[in-house]
Amino acid sequence: MNHIYRSKKVVKKSRMKKVFFIFTLILFATAVTIFIVYWPNISKNEQQVLKPSKVRIGFAMGTLKEERWFKDRDILIAKAHERGYEVEWVNANENDVEQINQVKYLLSKNINILIIVPNNYEKCSSAINLAKKRGIKVISYDRLVKNSDIDVYVSFNNYKVGELMAKWLLKTVPRGNYVFLLGDPGDYNVQMIKEGYHKVLDSFIQKKQINNILEKYCYNWRKEYAYNYVNNLLEEGKRIDAVLASNDSLAEGAIMALSEKRLAGSVPVTGQDADISACQRIVKGTQLMTVYKPIDKLVDLTLDIVDKLIKNKPLKPTSMLNNGYKNVPTFFIDPIGVDKSNINDTVIKDNFHTWDEVYITK
Structure with missing residues (x-):
């Protein structure tokens, strides 16, 4: 009787091992299937998360009345795109209040840096304050903004x-x-x-x-x-x-x-x-x-500065100019009499x- 009992016990254990093995095999096969089916999407999503988004420049212009400002706008946008930057531009049409509202709009578009041509060198300071509160660096382009925390002033002399x-x-x-x-x-x-x-x-x-x-x-x-x-x-x-x-x-x-x-x-x-x-x-x-x-030179210089500001690289200004708030790193290009x-x-x-x-x- 003992022998028969032990024999049945051995058979039972053998069956359990087979069931466990089959169950493990099924789990492994399921895991492999899930890996094959879903891994490309997981990998793709992971790559999307890791891939850095494009730098977005906000270009706030005070006016387009003079012919030259059309050149500034078109050249800056084209050259920025060549460097892989996106540009969101606005024109205040010589309206100080509108320029402040437009800077608010640019900030809502999650810009990474602000390039501004102030319509009025004093009244524009509040627009700069809005950008600085958001941690956005500001380049004063071809017109100086007085009494404000601008990061750089770039212009012709x-x-x-x-x-x-x-x-x-x-x-x-x-x-x-x-x-x-x-x-x-x-x-x-x-x-x-x-x-x-x-x-x-x-x-x-x-x-x-x-x-x-x-x-x-x-x-x-x-x-x-x-x-x-x-x-x-x-x-x-x-x-x-x-x-x-x-x-x-x-x-x-x-x-x-x-x-x-x-x-x-x-x-x-x-x-x-x-x-x-x-x-x-x-x-x-x-x-x-x-x-x-030569606007091409001014735009190239400005975008070189954008590169440095975005990457937190040191600037090497040609001079410092006090705007009433601080000494601002300043870059001048010489004009040419014609x-x-x-x-x-x-x-x-x-x-x-x-x-x-x-x-x-x-």
């Missing part, structure tokens, strides 16, 4: 812009009645340009070789102001020997007033930005010169404008 205009006029008109047409008082570049030309001309003004018969702001850079200022002087019988207009739009307004008195071309007028119409006036002889600012003698070797050679655009008009 606007002191030299003023110096170039003054030096060109001095070579042509070393003495006489000068008219100074400044841009918008809310644009800090205007103050820099003013400081630049006064640095060159003040000694001549003090010696009475140059008479400053008018020095006025043109709000929002409107050429209508320039036209009215020059026209009123001419109507009063004042002689004008030279006009230092702070950009090409103001130059156009001044030349319109001069042309009505048949003085266009006989009174030297400066400008800035190398607008196509200004370049055409230069080759025709109605505008003396313009200050050319007249008839070098327009082919500058504006046209750089393909800023083509030869046909400058010399052939409809």
Whole structure:
């Protein structure tokens, strides 16, 4: 009986082992199947999580009124895309409140860095504060934001812009009645340009070789102001020997007033930005010169700075400029004075404008 009992016990244990083995085999097969079916998706999801998202740049522009700002926008977007960056851009249309609201919008789009062209150098500081509270680094682009915690200021050297205009006029008109047409008082570049030309001309003004018969702001850079200022002087019988207009739009307004008195071309007028119409006036002889600012270089410099800020690499600024809040790392690009003698070797050679655009008009 004992023998029969033990035999049954052995058989039972053997069956249990077989059942356990089969069960284990089924579990293993199920696990392998699940691994084969679901692993690609798991791996894919894991790769998506690990893959870094694109850097998104917010580009807040104060205006698109002048021709040059279209170039800044288009070149910056194109070159940013080449580097793998996304760009979300807005234009405040010279409205300070709208610019603050647009910065709020850009922050809602989860931008990683803010590039801003302030409409007003003082009123824009609250927009900067919004960005800094979110930990977003800010580049002040071609216009300085005063009294704010901007990280970088990148621009053309606007002191030299003023110096170039003054030096060109001095070579042509070393003495006489000068008219100074400044841009918008809310644009800090205007103050820099003013400081630049006064640095060159003040000694001549003090010696009475140059008479400053008018020095006025043109709000929002409107050429209508320039036209009215020059026209009123001419109507009063004042002689004008030279006009230092702070950009090409103001130059156009001044030349319109001069042309009505048949003085266009006989009174030297400066400008800035190398607008196509200004370049055409230069080759025709109605505008003396313009200050050319190679925007490609400014954009490349700006995006190099973006690279460094995103990667937390140290900046090596060419100078530091106090904006009323702190000393701001500053990068300047030198502008270029352009007249008839070098327009082919500058504006046209750089393909800023083509030869046909400058010399052939409809």
